[in-house]
Amino acid sequence: MDSQxxxxxxxxxxxxxxxxxMSQRLETRGLQVVSVTCGEEAVARIDDQNIDVAVVDLAMPGIDGIETLIKLKEKxxxxxxxxxxxxxxxxxxIEAMKHGAVDYLEKPVNLSQLMEVIRAAKERRMQAMAKQSADEVKHILKSKSW
Structure with missing residues (x-):
């Protein structure tokens, strides 16, 4: 797979x-992985990375997974x-889904299942981005008088 x-x-x-x-396993399957060990670091790093999908543990010291989810989605x-x-x-x-999680998996996670969920999440993100771009083009064309 082209890393680009x-x-x-x-x-x-x-x-x-x-x-x-998990990073090694995902990278072996062609994904680029940015690993962090706490929610605060995830929130700090999200701005400088072009991340498609975040996989967040629920139980962490400091800000937990739900709080991390909320802060990531705000940004x-x-x-x-x-x-x-x-x-x-x-x-x-239910709490995770209410705050915008697309899926909720139990550890130990089945790698094939995780790969499928990541693939589907990336596909949804790409479709949403394509729709947003198309909507922006329509808006620009409507607002121009040529």
Whole structure:
């Protein structure tokens, strides 16, 4: 896959062993991965990276996964966010979706399932960006008198 068009994933998890292994597995499958170990760092890095999809752990010290999700979506409403958790509850799943998560997966995560969710999230983001561009062109054409 051409790295210029590779899906860029922000991986946010406080477990360094998990993040290291998952980064390697995703990169082996052609994704570009930016790894951070806390929500604060994810929020700080989102501005200087062209991230397509964020994969965020729910339970982290400092700002937790839901708070990280909220802050990421405030800065980048177009960002697709997938939540991961080792402690799934219906309440936390509903809470994540309410704040804009596109999916909610349990650890240990099935890599094939995660890859499929990332692929679908990137596709949705690309479609949304294409629609936004088309809408902007229509607006410009309507506002010009030529």
């Amino acid at each position: 068009f590779a899906t860029k994933v922000l991986l946010v998890d406080d477990e360094e062993e998990f993040i290291s292994l 980048r409403p177009d960002l697709e966010v997938i939540m991961l958790t080792g402690h799934a509850t219906v309440h936390s799943g």
